[in-house]
Every structure is written in C-alpha cells, then in structure tokens.
Amino acid sequence: MRTYLTAALVILLTPLGIAAPATTGDINASLSVIYPQELQVFQRTKRNEGPIRVSGKVSTPCDTVQVRVMGNDLDGKPLKGDWVDVKYRATENGFSTTLTLPAGGWYSAEFRAMKSNNEVATTKVAQFGVGEVFVGAGQSNSTNCGGGGSNLPTDGRIETKSGLVSSFDGKSWRIANDPQLGTHDKSQGGSFWPAFGDAMTARYHVPIGVIVTGHGGTSINQWKSGSELFNWTLGRIKELEASAVSGCPSFRALLWHQGESDADMKGVAYANGLGTIIREMRQQSGRNFTWFVAKASYRPGKPLEAPVTQGQKELWDKRIAFEGPDTDAMLGDLRDHGGKGIHFSKAGLKVHGEAWAEKIAPWLDQQIK
The missing domain is CATH 2.60.40.10 (Immunoglobulins)
Incomplete structure (x- = not known):
C-alpha cells in the first residue's frame, strides 16, 4: 500500500521517533x-x-x-x-x-x-x-586525511558543488562539506565524499546522503566483530535505520577503502578476515547489504601490487563484495605532499570520488531499473 502527496493518501501509523526535533524556523513552538x-x-x-x-x-x-x-x-x-x-x-x-x-x-x-x-x-x-545513501568505512583515505602538505591543514578540504550532498553523524544531517562529521578518527582534512556525492547527483538527479565512519592507519585486525571500530560503524548503521521507515532499507551500500596498513598481508588471510567482518556486520545489522571494496595498498616507495590486493580481488571474484576503484593507480600529483604522500591531494580527492561513482553506477543502474 502506498501513499502519495500527488495522489490519494493512505495514512500508515508508525512509532514515534526518538531523535531531536528537526524543525527550523518555527512559527509556533507548540x-x-x-x-x-x-x-x-x-x-x-x-x-x-x-x-x-x-x-x-x-x-x-x-x-x-x-x-x-x-x-x-x-x-x-x-x-x-x-x-x-x-x-x-x-x-x-x-x-x-x-x-x-x-x-x-x-x-x-x-x-x-x-x-x-x-x-x-x-x-x-x-x-x-529522497535519493541515495551510502555508508563509508576503512582507514584514512576513507576519512578526512587528504590534501596535506599545504600551508594550512584546511586547504585540502573540498565542498559539494551541487549543494545536494548531505552527511549524517548519528544525530543530525548537514551539507557534506569537509571535514565529514562522524569519523571515528575525528580527522579534519579533506575527503573524497563531496566529489563522490556531486558525481552521483549529476548522474541520478537526486540528493545523496553519506555516513562516514572510518579511522586512519587501521588494520582489518582492528575491525573484527566486537571491536570499537566495528561497533562504531554498526552503531551508525543502526542509528540510520532508526531514522528511516521501519522495514525499508536506509542506505544503498557500504564503501570500504582500506588495505595500506595490511599491504603485506597474504591475500587469503585478508580475504578471510575482511570476509568475516562483512558477514558479521550483515548479520548483526539484520540486513544483507551490499559492500564495495576498493583496490588499496599504495605506500610511497613500496612496490605496487602488494599481496593484499590479491585478497581484495578474491572478495570480488567470490562475490562477497563488488569491485571498487583502483586507487593504487592514482599517483603523481593526485597524491598529497607534492606527490610523495600516501593520501590524496585536493585534485586527487576529486578523482577518487568520481572513480567511486563510476564503479557504483553500472550496478546501481541495475538496481533501479
């Protein structure tokens, strides 16, 4: 049964919410x-x-x-x-x-x-x-650690150009200009999320919501079920679910960027470890939601194609997660500190965000046919 403002309305009663009042500009506070x-x-x-x-x-x-x-x-x-x-x-x-x-x-x-x-x-x-909502998790390149090496730490931050990208910190929403609120590491630099949201809204003409939860410098061993990081992301998902319509999905997919800290981990070990995290997160959230996993292992001065990338590929091949962007290919001036950094430059953040949108779009097109 559906209700439309543009057609006949059928009222469906649901429990009252528990969040703080959302209204602005009250004419009457009653x-x-x-x-x-x-x-x-x-x-x-x-x-x-x-x-x-x-x-x-x-x-x-x-x-x-x-x-x-x-x-x-x-x-x-x-x-x-x-x-x-x-x-x-x-x-x-x-x-x-x-x-x-x-x-x-x-x-x-x-x-x-x-x-x-x-x-x-x-x-x-x-x-x-009413649009598309995505959760983000992983290490520093999933949070606000980009754009370093300039005179001011804030120089690497980017803003949404469309004005149609919003972020949720567990309590409230705001326009998704950097830094993104809600990250576990409380980082304050730049992120790829505004560029990702802008690319998605340009393609789909709907607002985009992002929920960013990661922590820089972390291994999958720190994301195991029951850990502080696991519970942080799971808690945010549950907060998001509580604000949505009961029984309806509150977000489309989780985007995972992590691997630099585990670059030398054997592929099988990484696939098994992250695969278990994915399975436990799905089970404990009560939703078999989609994951996208980026190819991520780059460390300045170290060989490319680190062992962890084989584990990321194994997750894609086994359809445990969908393939995210190849961030190891984003080098040179796309990295901060004059191309010598592990994080992305301001220009790189834009490329990174657009690459996520390019990877997600073909899959999403099939979901909304």
Missing part, C-alpha cells in the same frame, strides 16, 4: 517535527519513489495535523503541494505516518495543526530529500 530531519536523505526503493518517515509532537489542543510537501522531483516536475490530513494521537499529543514521495529534492515540508478549521500551530522543515 508544533515540532521529529522526522524528517533537516537535510535528511531517505533511501529510495525504486528509481522514481521512496518512503519517508513523518513524526512529531503537538502541545496545543487540535483536531488534526496537516502537511504539504513542495519541491521538484528527479525529472524536474513540481509536486502538487496539496495539504494532507495526518491523524494524530491526541492521548500522546503526537503524530506519525509514512508517506511515499517521488524521488528528488530538496523538498520542503510545511506542517500545521488545525482546530475547528483554524491554524493553531505551524512549522516547517526546509530541506530533505
């Missing part, structure tokens, strides 16, 4: 919205649609709550923006529902509480969308 959050990206389930979670609280007596969503879908068509009744639980002073919207955004949602056909409270969520 009406607050929990979901959607500002800049939240909901994972679409088909090319042209996806479910969103709506919930909130009303502290003033009312008969009903209404919502209307404004904005353009992925094909540039405006939503009708009709006011729709959302029945609320008077005994709890709360409202909660699921709506199916066309993929696209940014959308805005206006809310009003009505009593005897008069507005008694209003508020608005200014920006949210």
Whole structure:
C-alpha cells in the first residue's frame, strides 16, 4: 500500500521517533517535527519513489495535523503541494505516518495543526530529500586525511558543488562539506565524499546522503566483530535505520577503502578476515547489504601490487563484495605532499570520488531499473 502527496493518501501509523526535533524556523513552538530531519536523505526503493518517515509532537489542543510537501522531483516536475490530513494521537499529543514521495529534492515540508478549521500551530522543515545513501568505512583515505602538505591543514578540504550532498553523524544531517562529521578518527582534512556525492547527483538527479565512519592507519585486525571500530560503524548503521521507515532499507551500500596498513598481508588471510567482518556486520545489522571494496595498498616507495590486493580481488571474484576503484593507480600529483604522500591531494580527492561513482553506477543502474 502506498501513499502519495500527488495522489490519494493512505495514512500508515508508525512509532514515534526518538531523535531531536528537526524543525527550523518555527512559527509556533507548540508544533515540532521529529522526522524528517533537516537535510535528511531517505533511501529510495525504486528509481522514481521512496518512503519517508513523518513524526512529531503537538502541545496545543487540535483536531488534526496537516502537511504539504513542495519541491521538484528527479525529472524536474513540481509536486502538487496539496495539504494532507495526518491523524494524530491526541492521548500522546503526537503524530506519525509514512508517506511515499517521488524521488528528488530538496523538498520542503510545511506542517500545521488545525482546530475547528483554524491554524493553531505551524512549522516547517526546509530541506530533505529522497535519493541515495551510502555508508563509508576503512582507514584514512576513507576519512578526512587528504590534501596535506599545504600551508594550512584546511586547504585540502573540498565542498559539494551541487549543494545536494548531505552527511549524517548519528544525530543530525548537514551539507557534506569537509571535514565529514562522524569519523571515528575525528580527522579534519579533506575527503573524497563531496566529489563522490556531486558525481552521483549529476548522474541520478537526486540528493545523496553519506555516513562516514572510518579511522586512519587501521588494520582489518582492528575491525573484527566486537571491536570499537566495528561497533562504531554498526552503531551508525543502526542509528540510520532508526531514522528511516521501519522495514525499508536506509542506505544503498557500504564503501570500504582500506588495505595500506595490511599491504603485506597474504591475500587469503585478508580475504578471510575482511570476509568475516562483512558477514558479521550483515548479520548483526539484520540486513544483507551490499559492500564495495576498493583496490588499496599504495605506500610511497613500496612496490605496487602488494599481496593484499590479491585478497581484495578474491572478495570480488567470490562475490562477497563488488569491485571498487583502483586507487593504487592514482599517483603523481593526485597524491598529497607534492606527490610523495600516501593520501590524496585536493585534485586527487576529486578523482577518487568520481572513480567511486563510476564503479557504483553500472550496478546501481541495475538496481533501479
């Protein structure tokens, strides 16, 4: 059963959310919205649609709550923006529902509480969308460690050009300009995520959400089930699931960039080790979600094609994970510190992000047919 703002609406009640209120610009503080959050990206389930979670609280007596969503879908068509009744639980002073919207955004949602056909409270969520969401994990080239070697550490940071890329730190969303919040290492430099998001939104015309969780300089031995790093990423996935529609996927895939710290590990050992992490993460999250694993082993001054790359290939060949970009081929001025660094330069971060998009796109095209 589906609900559309552009067609007939069927109200589906869901439990009230637990996140902090997402509303901005309240006209009346007696009406607050929990979901959607500002800049939240909901994972679409088909090319042209996806479910969103709506919930909130009303502290003033009312008969009903209404919502209307404004904005353009992925094909540039405006939503009708009709006011729709959302029945609320008077005994709890709360409202909660699921709506199916066309993929696209940014959308805005206006809310009003009505009593005897008069507005008694209003508020608005200014920006949210229905698009594609990705989780990132691994070591430093998956976090904010790029762009080093300049006079200022912040010089290597990049920003989203489209303005349609948003990141989630476990509590709230914000535009995904570097540094990405939510990394375990709390790194403060540049990342490939804004460039990745821009490349994806240019191709698919929907907002992109990213959730970045990695830690620099780590081995897969530090990512085993039960470890702090494993639980950090798993916890973020669960936080993301809690903010989405129950029973619906909250993200499309996990992107793994790691291998430099394990460059000399035998391929079989690496494939077995990371394969176990993948299996345990899927099991403990309750979702058999897709992983992409980059080819990553480059260390300045060391031979290319390090043993770990055979393990990464084994994961691809066995279909445990899909093949990510060949980051070992990104050398010269694509690396920081004048081409001598292990991390990416500002130019390299852009190439790195676009390479991830190129690898994911053929697979994603099949998913949204």
